[in-house]
Amino acid sequence: xxxxxxxxxxxxxxxxxxxxxxxxxxxxxxxxxxxxxxxxxxxxxxxxxxxxxxxxxxxxxxxxxxxxxxxxxxxxxxxxxxxxxxxxxxxxxxxxxxxxxxxxxxxxxxxxxxxxxxxxxxxxxxxxxxxxxxxxxxxxxxxxxxxxxxxxxxxxxxxxxxxxxxxxxxxxxxxxxxxxxxxxxxxxxxxxxxxxxxxxxxxxxxxxxxxxxxxxxxxxxxxxxxxxxxxxxxxxxxxxxxxxxxxxxxxxxxxxxxxxxxxxxxxxxxxxxxxxxxxxxxxxxxxxxxxxxxxxxxxxxxxxxxxxxxxxxxxxxxxxxxxxxxxxxxxxxxxxxxxxxxxxxxxxxxxxxxxxxxxxxxxxxxxxxxxxxxxxxxxxxxxxxxxxxxxxxxxxxxxxxxxxxxxxxxxxxxxxxxxxxxxxxxxxxxxxxxxxxxxxxxxxxxxxxxxxxxxxxxxxxxxxxxxxxxxxxxxxxxxxxxxxxxx
Amino acid sequence: xxxxxxxxxxxxxxxxxxxxxxxxxxxxxxxxxxxxxxxxxxxxxxxxxxxxxxxxxxxxxxxxxxxxxxxxxxxxxxxxxxxxxxxxxxxxxxxxxxxxxxxxxxxxxxxxxxxxxxxxxxxxxxxxxxxxxxxxxxxxxxxxxxxxxxxxxxxxxxxxxxxxxxxxxxxxxxxxxxxxxxxxxxxxxxxxxxxxxxxxxxxxxxxxxxxxxxxxxxxxxxxxxxxxxxxxxxxxxxxxxxxxxxxxxxxxxxxxxxxxxxxxxxxxxxxxxxxxxxxxxxxxxxxxxxxxxxxxxxxxxxxxxxxxxxxxxxxxxxxxxxxxxxxxxxxxxxxxxxxxxxxxxxxxxxxxxxxxxxxxxxxxxxxxxxxxxxxxxxxxxxxxxxxxxxxxxxxxxxxxxxxxxxxxxxxxxxxxxxxxxxxxxxxxxxxxxxxxxxxxxxxxxxxx
Ligand SMILES: Cc1ncc(COP(=O)(O)O)c(C=O)c1O
Numbered sequence: 001x002x003x004x005x006x007x008x009x010x011x012x013x014x015x016x017x018x019x020x021x022x023x024x025x026x027x028x029x030x031x032x033x034x035x036x037x038x039x040x041x042x043x044x045x046x047x048x049x050x051x052x053x054x055x056x057x058x059x060x061x062x063x064x065x066x067x068x069x070x071x072x073x074x075x076x077x078x079x080x081x082x083x084x085x086x087x088x089x090x091x092x093x094x095x096x097x098x099x100x101x102x103x104x105x106x107x108x109x110x111x112x113x114x115x116x117x118x119x120x121x122x123x124x125x126x127x128x129x130x131x132x133x134x135x136x137x138x139x140x141x142x143x144x145x146x147x148x149x150x151x152x153x154x155x156x157x158x159x160x161x162x163x164x165x166x167x168x169x170x171x172x173x174x175x176x177x178x179x180x181x182x183x184x185x186x187x188x189x190x191x192x193x194x195x196x197x198x199x200x201x202x203x204x205x206x207x208x209x210x211x212x213x214x215x216x217x218x219x220x221x222x223x224x225x226x227x228x229x230x231x232x233x234x235x236x237x238x239x240x241x242x243x244x245x246x247x248x249x250x251x252x253x254x255x256x257x258x259x260x261x262x263x264x265x266x267x268x269x270x271x272x273x274x275x276x277x278x279x280x281x282x283x284x285x286x287x288x289x290x291x292x293x294x295x296x297x298x299x300x301x302x303x304x305x306x307x308x309x310x311x312x313x314x315x316x317x318x319x320x321x322x323x324x325x326x327x328x329x330x331x332x333x334x335x336x337x338x339x340x341x342x343x344x345x346x347x348x349x350x351x352x353x354x355x356x357x358x359x360x361x362x363x364x365x366x367x368x369x370x371x372x373x374x375x376x377x378x379x380x381x382x383x384x385x386x387x388x389x390x391x392x393x394x395x396x397x398x399x400x401x402x403x404x405x406x407x408x409x410x411x412x413x414x415x416x417x418x419x420x421x422x423x424x425x426x427x428x429x430x431x432x433x434x435x436x437x438x439x440x441x442x443x444x445x446x447x448x449x450x451x452x453x454x455x456x457x458x459x460x461x462x463x464x465x466x467x468x469x470x471x472x473x474x475x476x477x478x479x480x481x482x483x484x485x486x487x
Numbered sequence: 488x489x490x491x492x493x494x495x496x497x498x499x500x501x502x503x504x505x506x507x508x509x510x511x512x513x514x515x516x517x518x519x520x521x522x523x524x525x526x527x528x529x530x531x532x533x534x535x536x537x538x539x540x541x542x543x544x545x546x547x548x549x550x551x552x553x554x555x556x557x558x559x560x561x562x563x564x565x566x567x568x569x570x571x572x573x574x575x576x577x578x579x580x581x582x583x584x585x586x587x588x589x590x591x592x593x594x595x596x597x598x599x600x601x602x603x604x605x606x607x608x609x610x611x612x613x614x615x616x617x618x619x620x621x622x623x624x625x626x627x628x629x630x631x632x633x634x635x636x637x638x639x640x641x642x643x644x645x646x647x648x649x650x651x652x653x654x655x656x657x658x659x660x661x662x663x664x665x666x667x668x669x670x671x672x673x674x675x676x677x678x679x680x681x682x683x684x685x686x687x688x689x690x691x692x693x694x695x696x697x698x699x700x701x702x703x704x705x706x707x708x709x710x711x712x713x714x715x716x717x718x719x720x721x722x723x724x725x726x727x728x729x730x731x732x733x734x735x736x737x738x739x740x741x742x743x744x745x746x747x748x749x750x751x752x753x754x755x756x757x758x759x760x761x762x763x764x765x766x767x768x769x770x771x772x773x774x775x776x777x778x779x780x781x782x783x784x785x786x787x788x789x790x791x792x793x794x795x796x797x798x799x800x801x802x803x804x805x806x807x808x809x810x811x812x813x814x815x816x817x818x819x820x821x822x823x824x825x826x827x828x829x830x831x832x833x834x835x836x837x838x839x840x841x842x843x844x845x846x847x848x849x850x851x852x853x854x855x856x857x858x859x860x861x862x863x864x865x866x867x868x869x870x871x872x873x874x875x876x877x878x879x880x881x882x883x884x885x886x887x888x889x890x891x892x893x894x895x896x897x898x899x900x901x902x903x904x905x906x907x908x909x910x911x912x913x914x915x916x917x918x919x920x921x922x923x924x925x926x927x928x929x930x931x932x933x934x935x
């Protein structure tokens with residue numbers, strides 16, 4: 001079995017098998033050509049699989065066994081907050097009163113759903129310190145773009161059309177500069193200093209009357225808190241720019257600092273990270289945006305509000321940037337986030353951050369003797385090691401990541417942020433026990449030893465996975481992006 | 488603090504602090520300046536136990552009228568379809584839903600292969616050469632098709648048919664605003680895009696023509712004619728298609744589409760108050776390197792075994808940063824999986840059968856309305872939606888229907904003042920003849 005290819009669902013298909021059950025048609029048969037023009041009636045079948053229900057279940061069970069999730073094992077993927085995904089969330093999202101409601105039903109028939117949305121907005125407003133929140137964006141990047149569009153609309157409303165530049169630190173997530181571009185701005189990169197923080201002098205040199213906004217992640221992607229945040233806010237606000245907070249990493253500061261109190265004008269959150277909307281193998285996410293009263297006038301439509309004791313969808317937002325998504329955001333995901341917040345309460349959320357930061361610092365200090373640690377101050381929810389030392393011995397960070405697979409771990413985020421050579425970004429989260437952290441640390445230490453004593457075992461890893469290292473060059477050079485039946 | 492999600496014990500905490508060399512957790516936050524330090528606790532609702540939270544949220548859910556308890560004739564982009572039970576079993580496997588983007592292919596082959604299969608099924612249905620791993624939803628997918636076209640053709644104008652879903656049109660407009668792209672709406676006549684107007688509006692500044700198939704009014708438009716016009720003017724032809732309808736309709740790829748987008752919600756994805764659904768994005772080969780989002784490709788490992796990886800990543804934000812043409816990162820992977828399972832369960836025969844039942848039931852409803860004296864607008868070329876003049880304000884009609892266990896159609900006066908008293912009525916395979924008859928009878932009674 002080990003050396004055989006995992007079948008594609010198309011390869012186990014056999015004409016004559018079905019996996020569905022539809023009721024018999026209970027209305028008269030129809031000759032489709034009596035209502036549709038001939039050229040619009042399909043003549044060639046879509047080659048979808050023909051399989052039984054058991055075939056399907058076995059197939060996907062086999063695939064799931066070739067996949068590592070948080071429930072499988074430790075997953076310290078930095079910047080992704082791979083914490084436990086509570087099962088109550090899944091149960092709630094499947095209540096028919098939530099799962100089987102239509103977005104265009106009359107408001108009066110979806111008061112429960114609107115109440116969830118409204119109350120979540122209120123909770124997120126308190127958590128971020130931003131007075132207004134929209135739940136419309138579908139993910140973090142979508143939230144970034146939404147907020148930038150609001151900032152753009154704000155400047156334009158003030159006649160400030162020369163504000164064409166968005167400043168982004170070099171340690172920023174790739175979506176930050178990409179979102180700036182998609183929102184029509186030019187990106188200006190701000191350097192980091194030797195402490196891994198934004199270089200204030202460089203920032204001062206780069207702001208000006210053309211500054212629309214500074215996008216900042218705090219703590220930044222190195223897991224470090226931007227201590228000079230108030231000074232940065234002063235600099236940016238001083239030239240009339242806005243301050244944008246990438247809140248994908250809120251796990252680090254909940255109950256400790258709020259973007260609103262730090263002087264930020266807009267913030268997005270990744271509910272699929274800090275707030276346990278499951279990561280889903282890459283999504284769906286939810287990326288609400290919180291803004292100041294000043295920017296609130298530009299929020300996407302509709303705005304979910306409360307009038308007396310009714311929850312309403314308000315479309316009367318004259319300066320709105322418009323819609324960023326059909327309907328009201330990824331309700332099923334933010335419903336899960338709401339369930340999580342309600343499960344934790346204020347003391348719970350505070351403990352989340354405290355334990356996430358405690359776990360990260362503990363791991364960092366225990367691993368410090370074995371790997372280079374470019375920035376030595378206390379970290380927040382994550383930290384970045386460098387594989388420089390091991391690279392000199394001919395072993396790259398990629399190799400060490402692959403070796404971790406043999407120990408049953410998902411490796412850290414690697415080669416990010418870009419300002420760390422051979423970076424390994426480790427984020428344990430608060431839902432992992434000390435025993436789990438210790439076992440992982442021991443594995444890392446063993447790998448460091450292997451690099452010294454037996455580098456081949458690391459360079460040739462992984463040894464125990466269902467498949468070895470895959471040829472990515474081949475995949476890109478001659479792309480095969482779909483299955484084609486052999487003739 | 489004891490909580491079922493937090494394994495930290497007092498002893499653990501003590502030991503860890505000691506290893507770190509600090510005396511309290513607070514010290515770890517000493518880098519946060521006093522001036523911005525939040526002290527105390529959030530003023531939010533207190534934690535609830537599992538049992539009481541389930542009860543509370545159950546009560547909120549019960550306030551919503553849902554498609555399990557009501558017969559729903561509401562569509563307009565989101566549909567109540569057959570959702571094979573097996574879908575939920577597969578997506579509940581936590582190896583899938585608790586994983587993230589498959590960055591480490593050796594331990595993510597399950598997700599990668601599932602996406603590769605999804606890409607294949609979308610290609611099969613749409614007749615396009617390749618498809619990506621998913622987008623947020625049909626609306627943003629259409630918007631990104633528009634911006635792709637503008638970038639590709641270096642032109643700054645999009646012609647969008649007024650028969651495209653109004654909310655998708657609005658999203659296209661927002662994305663276009665970001666890139667200073669002009670959006671011009673093509674009017675409709677008789678419920679379909681006005682081809683004469685399209686000819687008038689199109690020029691050598693037009694990047695793309697965007698249409699919907701079947702369109703917002705349920706009408707199946709002749710794509711080829713519009714595609715030819717687009718191409719004759721050097722513009723791309725973009726089709727937003729309901730993938731389930733493609734069980735019976737000629738695929739856009741065979742009718743000149745350069746980009747086909749849409750939402751896979753009809754395949755096994757819950758309505759869920761409008762999201763999360765699952766955008767898809769499919770193109771011809773010549774646009775391969777312009778596609779937004781993630782692509783999974785086939786390759787081999789060091790022993791020649793077949794495997795799958797994320798590929799052509801040089802298009803994406805994490806590599807190109809501000810040079811990327813799309814900012815999408817997380818997508819809708821789990822819902823793409825759900826759609827794959829539904830497409831697999833339906834399979835080659837089921838997808839034809841389900842699409843056919845939609846048409847047949849809608850045709851039946853159409854006759855029933857006509858027989859009852861209601862005017863059904865527009866031509867007979869519908870899929871699963873028709874526009875009916877109910878002769879009274881739809882909001883009021885729907886209120887009365889609700890009392891009879893029916894969720895009525897979409898109030899078209901919300902998008903077109905000329906369509907006051909008109910409802911867009913969806914009849915999927917889920918609606919029985921009995922329900923359709925009862926629906927028409929209720930409307931007759933209301934009218935009488
Ligand atoms: C710091 C940071 N910002 C933004 C994003 C983008 O979020 P999303 O993937 O939800 O679009 C991520 C995660 O991918 C992130 O880690």
